[in-house]
Amino acid sequence: MTTAAPPVHSDAAEKTVATIHPELVSSPSEVRKYKFRSKFLLAMAIFVAFNATMTFLQPIHFDPYKFNYKGWAWWTFNELRHTKRISNVALLGSSTMVSAAAGCDANYLNKGLDLTNHHQSVYLEDQFKKNFPGDYHTFSLAAPGQMPSDAYISLKGMVASATRPDVVIYGLAPRDFVDSTLSAPGDTDAFKYVTRLVNIDEVAQRVFRNPFGKLDWLLQRTVYLYGYALDVRLVLDENGTRFLNAVLPRPWTKTPFTWWDRNRLLPNYLPAEIHPEAVMAGPIDRKTADAKFTDNTFEYLTRYNHPDKHTYKTQMFFLNKIAEFCRKERMELIIVNMPIMLDNIRLLKPGGYMGYLQALKEFGIVHNIAVYDLNDFARYSRADFHDSVHLNAFGGQKFLDDVTNAIHRDPRVGAIVGISGETLARHKELASRKALQVF
Amino acid sequence: MLFNSLQYLVFLPTVFVLFWLVPHRLRVPLLLVASYIFYMSWRPIYGLLILGLTVGNFVLVPMIAKAQEVKHKKLWLGLVVAANLITLAIFKYAYFGIDCVKGGLSLFHVDWNAPHLHIILPLGISFFVFEFIHYAVEVYRGKPLVKKFMDFALFASFFPTQIAGPIKRYQDFIPQLDIPAKFKWEYIDEGMQLILMGLCKKVLLADNLALVVQAGFTHPEKFTSLDMWLITYAFAFQIFFDFAGYTDIARGSALLFGYKVPINFNLPYLAANAADFWHRWHISLSTWLRDYLFIPLGGSRCSRWNMYRNLFITMALGGLWHGAANHFLLWGVYQGVLLILHREYVRLMEAAGLHAKLVKSKLYHVFSVIVTFHFVCVGWVLFRAETEQMCWQIISKLAEAPLALMNFSPSQLTILQIRDPIIFPAIILIVPGLMIAHVVVNWLNNKKFYLSPPWPVQVAVMVAMLCVLTIFSPDTSPRFIYFQF
Numbered sequence: 001m002t003t004a005a006p007p008v009h010s011d012a013a014e015k016t017v018a019t020i021h022p023e024l025v026s027s028p029s030e031v032r033k034y035k036f037r038s039k040f041l042l043a044m045a046i047f048v049a050f051n052a053t054m055t056f057l058q059p060i061h062f063d064p065y066k067f068n069y070k071g072w073a074w075w076t077f078n079e080l081r082h083t084k085r086i087s088n089v090a091l092l093g094s095s096t097m098v099s100a101a102a103g104c105d106a107n108y109l110n111k112g113l114d115l116t117n118h119h120q121s122v123y124l125e126d127q128f129k130k131n132f133p134g135d136y137h138t139f140s141l142a143a144p145g146q147m148p149s150d151a152y153i154s155l156k157g158m159v160a161s162a163t164r165p166d167v168v169i170y171g172l173a174p175r176d177f178v179d180s181t182l183s184a185p186g187d188t189d190a191f192k193y194v195t196r197l198v199n200i201d202e203v204a205q206r207v208f209r210n211p212f213g214k215l216d217w218l219l220q221r222t223v224y225l226y227g228y229a230l231d232v233r234l235v236l237d238e239n240g241t242r243f244l245n246a247v248l249p250r251p252w253t254k255t256p257f258t259w260w261d262r263n264r265l266l267p268n269y270l271p272a273e274i275h276p277e278a279v280m281a282g283p284i285d286r287k288t289a290d291a292k293f294t295d296n297t298f299e300y301l302t303r304y305n306h307p308d309k310h311t312y313k314t315q316m317f318f319l320n321k322i323a324e325f326c327r328k329e330r331m332e333l334i335i336v337n338m339p340i341m342l343d344n345i346r347l348l349k350p351g352g353y354m355g356y357l358q359a360l361k362e363f364g365i366v367h368n369i370a371v372y373d374l375n376d377f378a379r380y381s382r383a384d385f386h387d388s389v390h391l392n393a394f395g396g397q398k399f400l401d402d403v404t405n406a407i408h409r410d411p412r413v414g415a416i417v418g419i420s421g422e423t424l425a426r427h428k429e430l431a432s433r434k435a436l437q438v439f
Numbered sequence: 440m441l442f443n444s445l446q447y448l449v450f451l452p453t454v455f456v457l458f459w460l461v462p463h464r465l466r467v468p469l470l471l472v473a474s475y476i477f478y479m480s481w482r483p484i485y486g487l488l489i490l491g492l493t494v495g496n497f498v499l500v501p502m503i504a505k506a507q508e509v510k511h512k513k514l515w516l517g518l519v520v521a522a523n524l525i526t527l528a529i530f531k532y533a534y535f536g537i538d539c540v541k542g543g544l545s546l547f548h549v550d551w552n553a554p555h556l557h558i559i560l561p562l563g564i565s566f567f568v569f570e571f572i573h574y575a576v577e578v579y580r581g582k583p584l585v586k587k588f589m590d591f592a593l594f595a596s597f598f599p600t601q602i603a604g605p606i607k608r609y610q611d612f613i614p615q616l617d618i619p620a621k622f623k624w625e626y627i628d629e630g631m632q633l634i635l636m637g638l639c640k641k642v643l644l645a646d647n648l649a650l651v652v653q654a655g656f657t658h659p660e661k662f663t664s665l666d667m668w669l670i671t672y673a674f675a676f677q678i679f680f681d682f683a684g685y686t687d688i689a690r691g692s693a694l695l696f697g698y699k700v701p702i703n704f705n706l707p708y709l710a711a712n713a714a715d716f717w718h719r720w721h722i723s724l725s726t727w728l729r730d731y732l733f734i735p736l737g738g739s740r741c742s743r744w745n746m747y748r749n750l751f752i753t754m755a756l757g758g759l760w761h762g763a764a765n766h767f768l769l770w771g772v773y774q775g776v777l778l779i780l781h782r783e784y785v786r787l788m789e790a791a792g793l794h795a796k797l798v799k800s801k802l803y804h805v806f807s808v809i810v811t812f813h814f815v816c817v818g819w820v821l822f823r824a825e826t827e828q829m830c831w832q833i834i835s836k837l838a839e840a841p842l843a844l845m846n847f848s849p850s851q852l853t854i855l856q857i858r859d860p861i862i863f864p865a866i867i868l869i870v871p872g873l874m875i876a877h878v879v880v881n882w883l884n885n886k887k888f889y890l891s892p893p894w895p896v897q898v899a900v901m902v903a904m905l906c907v908l909t910i911f912s913p914d915t916s917p918r919f920i921y922f923q924f
Contacts, residue, residue: 038624039894040631043901050902212445225909232910241861248864250856251849257856265654265661269860 054224062231064196071272072143073154073190075116077197080139080162087139087163088424089128089417090331091121092151092322093171095144096338096389100171102281103386104396115279123397127404132414134421135428139165147176148318149185149207150194155322157194159329166420168331169403170322173338173389174348174356175300177315178307184209185314186217189272206317209310286383289392296387297343304347316359323367332416335360336403337373339380339395344388370413372406374399440480442688443641450477454598455695463619467589470597470696477598478562485561488526493592495522496571503579512579519575527568533558535763563602565760567595569727574609576731585609590616597700599692603685605703605723612700620697632897633691635904640684642911644873647862648677651854654863656823659832662853664839669854671816671837672870674823679707682721706881708815708874711807713777716815728757747782751775761822766830770821777814 065081067074091097101121106113108123119140128136141154151170158165185191186207200207208214220227250256259275284292326333337360345353357373364371379402384395391399407413440446454473458466479486496519503515528536537553544551574594578584585591590613600607655662655670662670686703693700701723710716717725736749751772758771788794797803817834824830849855857863883889 039628039897040901041624041627043898043905046898046902047905050906212449215445215449223909225906226912229910229912236910237861240865241858244861244864244868245858248849248855248867250858250864251852253850253856257853257858259859262857262859265658265857266650266860268653269650 051224055222060228062228062235066231066234067193067196068230068234068237069189069193069270069273071189071193071274073150073193075274076119076141076143076154077157077161077194079117079119080158083139083162085137085139086424086427087120087137088166088420089124089136089138090155090158090165090168091124091138091140091142091171092146092155092168093142093338094146094173094176095142096173096340096391097142097171098140098144099281099386100338100391100396100399101140101142102396103284103391103393104400106281107283107393107397110283112280112282114277115281116274116276118281121400124400124403127400128417128421131404131408132418132421134418134423134425136421137424139163142171143190145188146190147185147188148172148315148322150188150190152203152318152322152325153191153194153198153200156198156325159325160198164329165331166423167334167417168322168326169334169336171336171338172319172360173340174345174353175303175389177312177356178304178348178352184213185318186213203318203321206314209314284393286394289386289394290383292392293382293385294387296389297347300344300347300388304349304352307349307352316363319363320367323363323369326369327367332413332420333367333369334403334407334413335364335369335371336406337371337375338389339375339384339391339399341380341382341385341388342377370407370410372403374402374406376402440477442685442692443638446480451692451695458696459622466696467587467593467616471589471593474593474596474598474601478596478601481562482559488530488561488564489567489596490592492523492526492567492571493595496574496595497585497588497591500575500578501584503575504584516575516579520572523568523571523575527564530558530561530564532759532763566604566606567601569606569724569731569760570595570609573606573727573731576735577609582610585613597693597698599689600700603682603689604721605686605689605701606727607700607723612698615698618697623697626695626697628897630691630694632901633687633694635691635901635908637684637687637689637691638908639904640680640687642908645677645681645684648673648680648866648869650860650862651866652677652823656825656829656833659829659836662836663851664836664843665847665851666853667833667836668816668840669852669866669870671820671833673866675708675812675816675819676870676873678819678822679704706877706884708812708877709808709881710811710815711804712811713774713781713814716811717774717778724757724760728753732756743786747779750778750782754778765827766821766824769827769830770818773818773821777818 065077091101098115101124102113102115102118104123105118105121108126120138121140125136125138139158141151141158143150143154146154155168184207186209191207204214204217208217225232259278262269323333325331337357360371360373363369380391380395380398384391384398386392407417440450450473454470457469461469475486475490478489499515499519499522503512503519506512506515533556537556541551541553574585574591585594591609593616594607594609594612597607597612651670652674655667656674659667683704690700690702703722703724705719705722707716707720710719733749733753736752737745738749739746741749752775754775755768755771758767758769758774761767761770785794788797817837820833820837821830824833843851852867854863854866862869
């Protein structure tokens with residue numbers, strides 16, 4: 001096929017261009033013959049065909065658990081993947097829940113806890129055992145910065161990849177809905193990782209705030225190489241590392257380069273990645289806890305500064321999705337309003353906190369689920385907090401006692417928790433009998 | 440809007456399709472609107488800046504042409520150049536100026552309470568201001584005026600070259616706008632090849648090398664002298680691939696509309712001397728500096744020492760053009776000194792009757808290329824180092840390399856210790872690979888391979904680039920280095 005010769009114009013402009021860029025103004029004698037109309041179009045056609053073939057055949061199985069970013073979500077699901085424990089209680093929440101549960105456990109067990117592999121609340125398990133029949137294993141999906149969207153995808157990920165808990169306790173605070181530093185749901189590391197394990201098609205419209213986020217997601221779904229880009233990069237990285245280890249082995253030195261060294265050298269490279277022993281919770285006494293209290297008013301002035309309606313609506317949507325998902329999977333969802341200090345609430349816009357509480361109560365009524373407001377200003381004093389929103393070990397213990405008591409007082413939820421405990425106990429008994437039979 | 444973003448992936452094809460669908464008379468307005476959308480997508484208010492400068496220059500420059508007497512022409516030219524430079528100074532050099540004044544006053548123990556400014560550097564201001572000055576000077580020299588405002592406005596704001604050049608010449612660009620060109624598939628083929636090549640340079644090479652460079656230039660104390668040489672080489676290639684990648688995308692994008700913009704690079708690290716380097720590196724800037732600074736200062740048609748003075752001033756100001764900071768000025772001064780030393784060296788060799796013989800020798804050429812590359816690399820340390828203290832720390836480390844080489848052992852290389860990210864040890868292989876690639880590309884250029892490569896090769900290369908770019912998704916890539924200038 002030949003390309004049409006461009007028209008030759010005899011005006012001065014064309015002459016000037018012909019002198020400067022003769023290739024732009026070709027004469028009929030310069031018409032070039034092409035086998036194809038366009039080489040780029042041919043290349044695109046091959047590229048599209050390749051992707052379509054790969055999508056259809058799916059010849060390579062990539063491990064979805066492999067990820068380049070070992071953040072909270074990765075460590076949580078890494079433990080879920082390897083644990084043999086069946087958990088009947090799941091905990092959801094942001095750092096408010098993490099600090100309460102981990103701090104309390106560190107004191108309760110009187111040892112330092114590595115939060116990359118401590119994803120449970122031993123204290124709550126024991127409280128449940130004391131107050132309800134049967135046995136209890138908790139698994140904490142709570143992670144710093146967890147929004148309802150992250151909580152939804154994490155819970156879905158747990159059910160899809162490990163075990164279905166009978167009871168889900170979700171600790172919420174106003175900042176989970178009105179925080180002006182909240183990113184779009186699809187931007188969090190939890191979302192990016194867990195979507196490798198579960199399908200998010202049904203909520204995709206709400207995940208991306210701008211059209212380019214949606215386009216990116218659409219491309220990931222339709223272009224094989226784009227969808228598996230991270231997996232291919234990981235494979236290349238692994239092979240590259242293997243090759244370099246063989247060709248350029250690491251020389252022996254007295255002080256090998258560690259993860260900590262890397263963090264100091266490249267603080268912006270995988271900034272939210274965590275490492276064993278990087279995030280620890282240790283036992284603490286009253287005096288030290290008091291001394292360590294931090295005033296984070298300024299931080300929350302920024303975070304509460306511009307409450308965003310879109311973020312609020314999106315996160316309420318995901319909270320509703322959690323309730324729907326729990327009903328569908330026959331899990332009992334318990335919403336807990338986390339204790340925070342009055343000083344922090346005062347930073348919210350007038351009526352903001354009451355509006356939030358009202359929304360939680362309405363949510364409970366609509367979905368027929370238990371909503372416990374445990375933010376009792378008379379019960380929780382400054383001595384129970386790390387800062388204006390995070391409970392310390394002592395406050396955490398109080399909080400977990402309150403959760404247990406609230407469930408205990410609620411006949412319907414209490415009965416469900418009790419049944420769950422009895423079921424797990426029976427399950428464990430059966431499992432141990434089977435193990436004995438094997439021997 | 441970054442070239443390596445999804446926004447551009449949507450924007451460019453949209454403008455491209457509209458451009459070839461609308462009649463010729465609407466093409467310039469269309470590109471003008473698109474260019475303003477492109478510019479204002481970052482900070483809408485700065486659209487007024489570029490528009491104001493465009494209107495100002497379009498109104499004032501004809502005064503130069505209309506003036507009958509030379510002194511009036513000069514006056515008008517001075518006014519136009521000053522207006523452009525003052526705008527540039529306010530937006531780019533205000534902080535630097537205040538710091539300098541404050542520093543100067545502090546020498547006399549005067550504590551000046553400097554005004555607190557909130558100026559954000561408009562993207563691409565250095566590039567379009569230089570284009571306006573070029574236009575004014577050319578009109579002063581007797582070249583024709585641009586008659587149509589739309590053409591002139593597009594010359595300054597044309598989105599492919601708007602943010603980081605190449606710095607265009609209006610005599611080359613404006614006439615292309617008048618041709619009622621018909622769509623040719625070659626535009627897509629050649630344009631897309633350039634765009635893909637540019638993205639690969641940016642995403643695959645520059646962004647990966649950036650990690651090593653960032654670590655080395657912020658924590659030089661953690662690395663040995665041999666590491667620092669490798670890191671400096673890595674920066675040399677990072678800045679080259681970053682900027683050359685941008686230029687390729689700009690040229691490719693322009694070509695999609697059938698427009699040619701000048702090249703900016705010609706294998707700069709194969710330069711055999713400092714002067715040759717400036718014929719190959721950022722060509723559109725170096726020719727601008729030559730035509731509108733070096734020559735007006737007197738150029739080389741004057742006494743030797745005056746010529747050296749002109750070179751020195753030209754390169755020092757060229758350095759300062761890159762940014763309002765001492766290290767850029769220092770880099771410019773260093774380049775000026777290198778050019779002067781090279782001229783002196785050539786003069787001495789010619790006087791000794793050795794120059795002609797040496798230039799013919801291949802071995803001497805290879806030696807010259809290696810030496811020039813290393814001088815350029817030392818210059819890059821001045822360019823990149825964040826503080827002067829760090830700059831001297833790195834240069835003194837580089838100077839220790841001969842001693843380190845005498846007692847070489849792999850344990851001297853800290854980068855071999857780092858396995859995450861793997862790019863650290865990999866640069867031991869990548870840097871020589873890139874040097875060899877320069878030589879191979881030069882060889883292919885000499886063989887005129889790029890003029891008519893076999894179509895299966897072109898298609899295969901494009902498919903490979905599409906795959907690679909899809910995998911190393913450009914949306915996560917940081918912005919181009921030259922955007923800050």
